[in-house]
Each structure stands twice: as C-alpha cells, then as structure tokens.
Amino acid sequence: MITEIPFLDLVTPHVELEAELVTVFRSALKTASFVGGPMVEGFESDFAKLCGTRYCVGVNSGTDALRFALMAAGVRPGESVITAPNTFIATTEAIGQAGALPEFVDIYERTCNLNSGKLRQYLEEQCDPHPITRRPVSRRTGRLVTAVVPVHLYGQTADMDPILKLARTYKLIVVEDACQAHGAEYFSRKEQVWKKAGSMGKAAAFSFYPGKNLGACGEAGAVTTNDESVAKKLRQLRDHGQVEKYYHEIEGYNGRLDAIQAGILSLKLRHLSDWNRLRRVIAGTYGELLTGIDGLILPFEPSWARANCHLYVIRVRDRQEFRNWLAAVNIGTGIHYPVPLHLQNAYSTLGYRKGDFPVAERVATEIVSLPMFPQLHRTKQNYIAKRVWEYFRASESRLSSEEARIESTA
Numbered sequence: 001m002i003t004e005i006p007f008l009d010l011v012t013p014h015v016e017l018e019a020e021l022v023t024v025f026r027s028a029l030k031t032a033s034f035v036g037g038p039m040v041e042g043f044e045s046d047f048a049k050l051c052g053t054r055y056c057v058g059v060n061s062g063t064d065a066l067r068f069a070l071m072a073a074g075v076r077p078g079e080s081v082i083t084a085p086n087t088f089i090a091t092t093e094a095i096g097q098a099g100a101l102p103e104f105v106d107i108y109e110r111t112c113n114l115n116s117g118k119l120r121q122y123l124e125e126q127c128d129p130h131p132i133t134r135r136p137v138s139r140r141t142g143r144l145v146t147a148v149v150p151v152h153l154y155g156q157t158a159d160m161d162p163i164l165k166l167a168r169t170y171k172l173i174v175v176e177d178a179c180q181a182h183g184a185e186y187f188s189r190k191e192q193v194w195k196k197a198g199s200m201g202k203a204a205a206f207s208f209y210p211g212k213n214l215g216a217c218g219e220a221g222a223v224t225t226n227d228e229s230v231a232k233k234l235r236q237l238r239d240h241g242q243v244e245k246y247y248h249e250i251e252g253y254n255g256r257l258d259a260i261q262a263g264i265l266s267l268k269l270r271h272l273s274d275w276n277r278l279r280r281v282i283a284g285t286y287g288e289l290l291t292g293i294d295g296l297i298l299p300f301e302p303s304w305a306r307a308n309c310h311l312y313v314i315r316v317r318d319r320q321e322f323r324n325w326l327a328a329v330n331i332g333t334g335i336h337y338p339v340p341l342h343l344q345n346a347y348s349t350l351g352y353r354k355g356d357f358p359v360a361e362r363v364a365t366e367i368v369s370l371p372m373f374p375q376l377h378r379t380k381q382n383y384i385a386k387r388v389w390e391y392f393r394a395s396e397s398r399l400s401s402e403e404a405r406i407e408s409t410a
C-alpha cells in the first residue's frame with residue numbers, strides 16, 4: 001500500500017549513514033578545528049580527483065562558489081556576463097555580486113541548456129567589437145562582455161565544445177555552473193574524450209546544498225579549476241583576502257567551508273557514483289514506463305552527455321492540472337523553475353520583456369519534476385507511472401467528450 005511519495009526523500013539516506021555521520025562530529029569535537037583544517041583539505045583533494053581537476057577550493061555555498069569563481073577567473077565590475085534565463089537565481093546573483101550585469105541567451109528546447117547557436121548570434125548581431133581590443137561590447141548595455149556561465153541544468157552538461165570555441169574567438173571567460181552536476185560527464189567530439197562537469201571552464205562552481213546529488217548536512221560549496229593562480233585567488237577570497245593570518249592582500253569575504261560539512265561530504269562522496277548510477281537506472285525506468293504518452297515530453301539525453309539525473313523533468317501542457325492530479329494521490333512534484341530570470345521582479349531594471357526568450361518562457365510553463373532520489377523504489381515508480389497514465393487517459397476522454405459536445409451543437 002503506497003501512502004505518500006515525496007518529491008525528494010532526504011531522511012532515508014541520512015538514517016542509513018547515521019552511525020558514520022556522527023563519527024565526523026565526534027572527531028571534530030576532539031580537535032575543535034571547525035573551520036578549515038585537514039578535513040577540508042581532505043575533501044578538497046577527493047573532490048578534485050572526482051572532477052579530474054588540479055584544484056578544488058571548498059567554500060560555504062554554491063552561490064559563493066559562483067561569485068568567487070567569477071571574480072577569481074577575472075570578471076570585473078562594470079562588465080556583462082552571459083548565462084541562460086532558466087536557472088536558479090544564484091547564477092545571476094553571483095554575476096551581480098561580482099559587479100557585472102547578467103545578459104541572457106535562450107536555450108535549446110530539448111535539453112533546456114544554453115543554445116550555442118543563439119550565443120553565436122548574440123555575439124555576432126547584438127554586440128560590436130571594441131574599437132581597440134576587438135572584444136564584444138553589448139549593444140543593450142554598452143558594457144564589455146567578458147564571460148559566459150553555462151549551467152549544467154538538471155545534472156546534464158551544456159554542449160561545451162561550441163561554447164568553448166566561441167569563448168576562444170571572443171575572449172570570453174567560461175565559468176561552469178555545475179551546482180547540479182556532480183559527476184556528470186560530457187563527451188567532447190572535438191577531443192574525442194569524456195570529460196567531467198567542472199573540468200571544462202576556467203573554473204566551475206558546485207553546490208552541496210542538502211538536496212543536491214552530493215549534499216552536506218547544511219550549507220556548502222566548492223570551486224574546481226586547473227589554474228593555480230585562480231585557485232590561489234579563490235583561497236584569498238573565501239578567507240578575508242588573507243595570505244597569512246591578519247595580512248590581507250585584498251578585501252575578501254567570509255566564505256569558508258566548515259570542517260564538519262567537509263567531513264560529511266568526504267564520507268558521502270564515497271557513495272556518489274553509486275547514487276548517480278541508481279538515479280540513472282530510475283531515469284531509465286521512468287523512460288520505459290512513460291514512453292508513448294501523447295502530450296508528455298520526456299527528458300532528452302544527447303549521445304555526448306551522461307547526466308547525473310539530479311532532476312527528472314518532463315513537460316506537460318496543463319501543468320497545474322497534472323500536478324493537482326498527482327498531489328491528490330500523494331505524489332510530490334516540483335518546478336525548476338516557474339519564472340525565467342529575465343521576467344523576475346528582481347530583474348525588472350534589466351529591461352527585458354516577455355517574448356525575449358521564447359523557448360525558455362514556453363518550457364517554464366510546461367516543466368514538472370517527478371520524484372527523483374536514489375532510494376526511490378521500483379514499486380513506487382510503477383505507482384507513479386500508473387497515475388500519470390491515468391491522468392492522460394482521463395484528459396483524453398475529457399477532450400473527446402468536449403469535442404463530441406461541440407460537434408453536436410454545431
């Protein structure tokens with residue numbers, strides 16, 4: 001008997017790991033080194049290994065990871081930074097907090113990630129080359145466009161080859177928003193190798209917010225990079241600009257990673273590949289169970305992507321009705337995200353209008369995230385699929401009775 005299927009079950013994995021997790025807290029108490037220290041360094045080295053990067057710098061959230069990554073990679077106040085409009089606001093908060101303005105480019109409908117064709121079009125048609133440096137200047141803002149932040153949304157990488165190529169041509173810094181993409185992979189057709197999310201840009205930001213594929217028991221984040229000078233700058237930024245205690249090279253931030261969170265993350269990191277594998281199995285099962293429904297669009301994974309299946313996002317036309325139907329049978333769902341950033345009140349001053357990014361806008365009205373977590377049992381997935389099919393059969397019969405009524409009155 002199925003009583004309730006939450007959108008996300010965070011309790012079960014923590015109950016399973018409780019005994020181990022408690023030892024982290026106990027060992028932190030013994031030395032009372034709560035901020036930085038060997039547990040942080042240990043996690044940084046483990047996570048760099050996972051991402052295939054030379055460096056990882058632990059910070060206190062994904063938002064700070066993004067902000068520090070942009071600053072350390074060289075984004076300066078007064079510049080413009082390109083990203084997609086269908087991301088969590090932290091992406092653009094970080095851009096704004098680095099002193100830059102977000103500039104949006106629309107997405108591919110099937111993957112919901114940054115459209116590199118539109119990016120090229122934007123750089124060619126909506127920017128002018130700076131008279132001296134030839135670098136792109138946005139016609140909208142008059143600002144120098146210096147960076148692009150591809151978001152690996154739902155745990156699937158953006159198509160990086162063409163983005164990196166444009167970045168080289170236009171001298172753009174690439175900072176990956178890998179906050180949902182722990183362990184996700186991308187096959188570079190250009191280099192003929194699989195690469196890890198977080199290893200492709202000048203720097204990449206990860207979040208370890210509890211609901212992510214790798215989550216702390218609180219707030220945490222990290223930046224990965226292969227560039228030693230970026231890593232050095234990141235360590236300064238997270239720690240008040242210090243190079244040595246009370247010797248401040250720059251004004252920085254209080255953005256360090258807690259030792260207890262780092263210890264917890266090291267412990268959970270050992271399970272990440274298993275959890276990601278389970279998520280992929282669950283996504284595959286959804287795919288099998290939900291194939292063939294008219295009016296339902298399943299997620300699309302190109303051959304060059306190996307997603308970590310952070311979210312399982314489908315598209316339906318009458319979303320609210322669909323969510324209500326599932327809620328009535330105790331199935332939790334989410335929307336990631338309901339309002340594209342260019343239409344948020346927070347960004348009304350940027351001067352964008354409805355219709356500016358039609359793909360992101362349309363997708364935003366149709367997306368629904370189904371329950372997705374490694375412990376989601378097959379029997380529950382069967383139940384979810386059964387209810388989804390019932391919804392579409394019922395709406396089909398509603399539609400045909402509607403048609404019949406129209407015919408009879410015509």
Ligand SMILES: *Cc1c(COP(=O)(O)O)cnc(C)c1O
Nearest residue numbers: 061062063088090179180207209
């Ligand atoms: C979670 C998330 C962030 C922010 O991470 P926090 O750790 O919550 O600050 C940024 N970008 C994306 C795409 C995210 O999903």
